[in-house]
Amino acid sequence: MNDSNPLVALALHFLAISIFAVGGANVVLPEIHRQVVDVAGWMSDVQFAQNYAIAQAAPGPNMLVVTLIGWHVAGVWGAIVATLAMTGPTCVIAYVVGGIWHRFRAARWRRVVQGALVPLTVGLIIASGLILAEGAARSYATAAYTAVTMVVLLLTRISPIWLMAGGAILGAAGLI
Amino acid sequence: MNKSPSPIEPLSPPPGLVQLFVGFLSVAVIAFGGVLPIARRALVERYRWITPDEFTELIGLAQFLPGPNIINLAIVVGGRFCGPAGSVVAFLGLVLVPGTGVVLASILFSHYADVQAVSDMLAGLAAAAAGLVLAMGVRMAEPIYRRPRVHTIAIAAAAFIAIAVLGLSLPVVMLTLGVISIALSWWVERRPR
Numbered sequence: 001m002n003d004s005n006p007l008v009a010l011a012l013h014f015l016a017i018s019i020f021a022v023g024g025a026n027v028v029l030p031e032i033h034r035q036v037v038d039v040a041g042w043m044s045d046v047q048f049a050q051n052y053a054i055a056q057a058a059p060g061p062n063m064l065v066v067t068l069i070g071w072h073v074a075g076v077w078g079a080i081v082a083t084l085a086m087t088g089p090t091c092v093i094a095y096v097v098g099g100i101w102h103r104f105r106a107a108r109w110r111r112v113v114q115g116a117l118v119p120l121t122v123g124l125i126i127a128s129g130l131i132l133a134e135g136a137a138r139s140y141a142t143a144a145y146t147a148v149t150m151v152v153l154l155l156t157r158i159s160p161i162w163l164m165a166g167g168a169i170l171g172a173a174g175l176i
Numbered sequence: 177m178n179k180s181p182s183p184i185e186p187l188s189p190p191p192g193l194v195q196l197f198v199g200f201l202s203v204a205v206i207a208f209g210g211v212l213p214i215a216r217r218a219l220v221e222r223y224r225w226i227t228p229d230e231f232t233e234l235i236g237l238a239q240f241l242p243g244p245n246i247i248n249l250a251i252v253v254g255g256r257f258c259g260p261a262g263s264v265v266a267f268l269g270l271v272l273v274p275g276t277g278v279v280l281a282s283i284l285f286s287h288y289a290d291v292q293a294v295s296d297m298l299a300g301l302a303a304a305a306a307g308l309v310l311a312m313g314v315r316m317a318e319p320i321y322r323r324p325r326v327h328t329i330a331i332a333a334a335a336f337i338a339i340a341v342l343g344l345s346l347p348v349v350m351l352t353l354g355v356i357s358i359a360l361s362w363w364v365e366r367r368p369r
Contacts (some may be wrong), residue, residue, distance in 0.1 A: 016276055017238045018243055020350050025244045026309055030339045031346030053302035054282050057295075061211050063244040067275045068282050083271065090243025091251050091262020095263055098252035099243060108365065114240060119328040122317045122354055123335025129310030130340045136302035138285035145300065149307025154314055164304045171300020172293045 006074045007081050014085035023121035025063035029128035042073050049135030141176040188224040190257045193265045200269030211246040328344040
């Protein structure tokens with residue numbers, strides 16, 4: 001699929017990927033990374049980690065990294081196409097299923113499927129975290145800050161925004 | 177944590193299109209690093225459009241469906257009150273302003289990328305963002321290590337290795353492991369306890 005038109009490539013890529021985002025956008029992050037960095041070569045590893053960080057630091061859903069990738073590849077239309085491709089099909093599914101959800105509330109197949117999805121989602125999200133950490137780690141100190149952030153978030157109820165701010169300040173000061 | 181069948185606080189009257197847009201916009205612009213907790217506070221406590229129990233149930237639905245959870249939630253909540261137009265409006269409220277903001281932030285950053293302090297700051301942000309995702313993964317693993325079972329641990333480990341170590345393509349991994357995981361989960365469920 002070596003399409004010359006980047007908009008078509010963006011649309012096809014994110015349409016296909018959105019269907020697999022069961023459990024949230026972070027689940028498909030490694031696949032987006034693989035396509036964007038390794039296959040299409042739209043961004044470097046570092047750019048990917050940094051764009052993800054911008055999407056994460058700014059308010060709003062963190063799937064907005066998709067918008068940024070689209071912007072990076074093809075400007076305003078790229079941003080719009082990538083965002084709509086990532087959300088369009090799943091929004092239609094959500095609308096339809098949302099209407100009939102009550103009927104299946106007690107169904108056993110639903111429990112089975114949900115029980116099956118949990119470990120899959122967990123493995124995929126931790127893989128996402130590792131891939132981002134690899135992209136972000138430019139030194140041992142940066143990698144250590146990733147580890148510190150993870151541990152602090154797990155052990156305390158501090159808002160993640162303070163750890164983002166801490167990373168930005170330490171980074172700007174040249175300490176990590 | 178009161179789970180009485182009827183809500184103690186009466187719900188507000190159902191929102192219209194403008195209220196839905198403003199409501200989800202107000203959630204999006206203050207949601208740093210995780211929208212769901214903020215959405216709960218807004219929809220259940222501030223606006224009182226839905227009850228706590230309904231919210232929990234809707235989260236379950238949003239996670240079960242493909243796509244970003246918070247967007248699925250907006251689609252279902254908007255659709256419940258105002259049909260398809262409600263879904264569109266809730267979606268736009270959630271995405272329009274933050275999407276524009278994120279692009280502007282990115283332009284700003286790339287414009288000053290040559291300034292060492294700016295790229296250093298971004299490197300620090302990226303390190304923190306990676307830590308956020310790792311922490312979320314570990315936290316979501318709670319049901320697995322709380323009730324350890326061979327098959328759930330094996331599936332989680334296999335998914336991790338397939339993606340992070342082997343670099344396999346996600347559709348292949350998800351379809352293969354998804355089928356195996358559902359089969360195992362079905363087999364475990366049907367065994368008499």
